[in-house]
Amino acid sequence: MAMSKGERVLAYSLAVDIGGTFTDIVLRHSDGHLSVDKTLTTHHDLLEGFFRGVHAVLAKAGISSADVTGVVVHATTIVTNALIERKGLPTALVTTEGFRDVLTIRNEHRYDMYDPQIEYPEPLVAEPLTFGLRERILADGTVSQEIDAGEVAALADKLRQGGAKAVAVCLLNSYSNPAHEAFVAAELTRLLDDTFICTSSDIAPQIREYHRASTTAVNAYAMPISQPYLRRLADRLRDENFANSPLIMLSSGGIVGAETAGRNPVRMIESGPAAGALAACYYATLLGIDRLMSFDMGGTTAKACLIEDRTPLVTGLFEVDRRYRFKDGSGIPVTVPSIDLIEIGAGGGSIAHVDELGLLKVGPESAGSQPGPACYGRGGESPTVTDANLMLGLIDANNFLGGDMSLDKSATEAAMGRLAAAIDVDAVHAARGIYRVVTEAMAGAARTHATDRGVDYRGMPLFAFGGAGALHACAVAELLESTEVIVPPQSSVLSAFGTLVTPARLDLVRSGLVRVDQIDWDAATEVLDKLAEEGVAALAEAGCSAKDVVTLIGADMRYAGQQHEVTVTFEEDPRKARDPEALVQAFETAYRGLYGVNPTDVQVEIVTWRVTARGPLIEARLAADLRQQPGKPKAKRPVLAWxxxxxxxxxxxxxIAVGQELAGPVVIEERETTTAVPPGWTATINSIGCIVARKNRAAQA
Structure with a gap:
């Protein structure tokens, strides 16, 4: 969309999503037009790929960096990569004396009680860097034993000698009274140079000691990587004459300023996948669809998210670095709000192999961007999902990324031949086996995710995006008993697009166990006011004025005696009405929706208050240059997937013109991705440019 000389420059906004294999860039004009690009992720220096893609998309649009006067939003895997690959610097944990083993003991739950070889990820903090302080705050916030300043000074010497570069402070019951944690953090900051310090009362002020300590340790571990990275990003954007500082996408689906994100990297873990889910909600609104399942398949992983009432499900607890991908409890728990996603190691770069039983398996190991699939010609020798798609004719070796990146089909044939020999089939059938195995795995993950949340997934439209999503979506939909697949425009870079259509937002929590009929409303109002003020201050960095910030209040609630809570968002501000019955009614409605029943004569209690500070909603505006006259196919080729x-x-x-119908089998190509429409399906382009593929009635029978 190059401009003629003298043309007035309207607002441009920029989004960059760094994934495990590709970095996606979206430049959005204020009229809704998009310019996009996609480049390989440079893991040795993420900013190299970031700015390579940015410069390419600016050149494509015919503008300079100074013309990007709107927001610059960033989603990144930097925190996830640091945790999984253990790239962090030495990190210490400071606890109350007697609780030094909290990360090792965990919560004593076994995620598989019948497995004698049960495994957990190694704690992020080594035992020699875990320290206890003689202090004690009780559950009600009263101080039982004061903290000793001399002991804290001695601790600083131990941390210095141990080489700690980051410190997580998590003292007992600090969610109820953060005074001791604040004192320790202030003293360590004064006594230690160039050390990153965070406290659980700032990061995760919630009950449950292990989860709180784990979340704080994750945050401390990631700070020495994320904070300098985000500051380098801000500096370089300024040096290259971009008008605004970067905004960072959070796991909860909100965006905040880089400084806030740098202090809270634990909130960035699922930033890219969250952005994709929000883009799906954006399109659900445009299409007038209340329920759908988003399906995001990239180069490294595939993600699914349930969209109900055009809103994604949100969870207050998720895990990273799981030993077993489908086993709750086998990873490192993080208690920060996040879009509720299921993730599986099934992307374009997922490696196919034969297990010890002689069975074909795909993933979770990925070739990533370096060396990448065999067909990338960058040294990879293992067959991957992308190699299988090339072997089957679903993608064109000479038209990958519009021809900017040629694929080496001979390398694919050699890799696939070695795998085929191991399972005694020919190379084409080995490739077809990979296609089917990975499709079954993704459908199984989505099915489990929906069933566990009490959602009937059958018949839900599948909203497909990511570099490989549209290649596999119809096959996944068939297994999920869905008859409709939607592939939006620019689907390959939709997660980056999603960061541009979500408002600034920050979710904050504070535990305070109390029966609903015994709430001290003055104390509760003080807590909620403080959280709201903190949210408004954080969004000010993202450019939101206080008058534009909306505050939503909710709580984690349960029947007395239960172990798990249900998160409820209240329609009315409870600080005003102070009506316990309204809170109980909201909880029981949510509880009944999940479990179908409400116990009688059981008191209801609030475990944790939740406050969401949200900036102005983004207007749904999309511009697409759609063809009105029916076109013709450019070629025919062998496609052996079916x-x-x-x-x-x-x-x-x-x-393809609006309304023009294409009967499968059909392959629809664009620069950044390919859509596969199998036999028995028909595809068309709707009024906003989405490919809508539907299973024919005869094929459904």
Whole structure:
């Protein structure tokens, strides 16, 4: 969208999403038009790929960095990578004496009680860097034993000698009274130079000692990586004449300023996947669809999210670095709000192999961007999902990234041949096996995710995006008993787009166990006011004025005696009405929706207050240059994904007119991705440019 000389420059906004294999860039004009690009992620220096892609998309649009006067929003995997690959610097944990083993003992739950070889990820903090202080605050916040300043000074010497570069402070019951943690943090900051320090009362002021300590340790571990990275990013954007400082996408689906995000990297873990789920909600609104399942398949992983009432499900607890991908409890728990996603190691770079039983398996190991799939020609020798798609004719070796990145089909054939020999089939059937195995794995993960949350997934439209999502979406939909797949425009970079259509937002929590009929409303109002003020201050960094910030209040609630809570968002501000019955009614409605029943004569209690500070909603505006006259396919080629003699028409997406129907098998190509429409399905382009594929009635029978 180059401009003529003298044309007035309207607002441009920029989004960059760094994934495990590709870095996606979206430049959005204020009229809704998009310019996009996609480049390989540079893991040795993420900013190298970041700015390579940014410069490419600016050149494509014919503008300079100074013309980007709107927001610059960033989603990144830097925190996830640091945790999984253990790239962090030495990190220490300071606890109350007697609780030094909290990260090792965990919560004593076994995620598989019948497995004698049960495994957990190694704690992020080594035992020699875990220290206890003689102090004690009781559950009600009263001080039982004062903290000794001399002991804290001695602790600083131990941390210095141990080489700690980051410190997580998590003292007993600090969610109820943070005074001791604040004192320790202030003293360590004064006594230690160049050390990153965070406290649990700032990061996760919630009950449950292990989860709070784990979350704080994750945050401290990531700070020495994320904070300098975000500051380097801000400095370089300023040096290159971008008008605004970067905003960072959070796991909860909000965006905040880089400084706030740098202090709270634990909130960034699922930033990219969260942005994709929010983009799905944006399109649900445009399409007038209340329920759908988002399906995001990239180069490294595939993610699914349930969208109900055009809103994603949100959880207050998730895990990273799981030993077993489907086993709750096998990872490191993090108690920060996050879009509720299921993630599986099934992306384009997922490696196919034969297990000890001689069975074909795909993932979770990924070739990533370096060396990448065999067909990338960068040294990879293992067959991957992308290699299988190339072998089957679903993607064109000469048209990958619009021809900017040629694929080496001979390398794919060699890799696939070695795998085929191991399972005694030919290379084509090995590739088809990879396609089917990875599709079954993704459908199984989505099915489990929905069933565990009491959601009937059958018949929900599948909203497909990510670099490989549209290639597999129809096959996944069939397994999920869905008959409709939606592939939006620019689907390959939709997570980056999602960061541009979500408002600034920060979710804050504070535990305070109390029966609903015994709430001290003056104390509760003081807590909620403080959280709201903290949220408003954080959003000011993201450019939101206080008058534009909306505050939403909720709580984690349960019946007395239960172990788990249900998160409820209240329609009315409870600080005003102070009506316990309204809170109980909101909880029981939510509880009944999950479990179908409400116990009688059981008191209800609030475990944790939740406050969401949200900036102005983003207007739903999308511009697409759609073709009105029916086009023609550009070619036919063998496509062997569904049968041995298959031939499919190949279309350029831009050549399909609105309402024009294409009967499968069809392959629809665009620069950044490809859509596969199998036999028995029909695809069309709707009025806003989405490909809508539907299973034919005869095929459903």
């Amino acid at each position: 049968d041995d003699d298959g031939v499919a028409e190949v279309w350029e997406r831009s050549q």
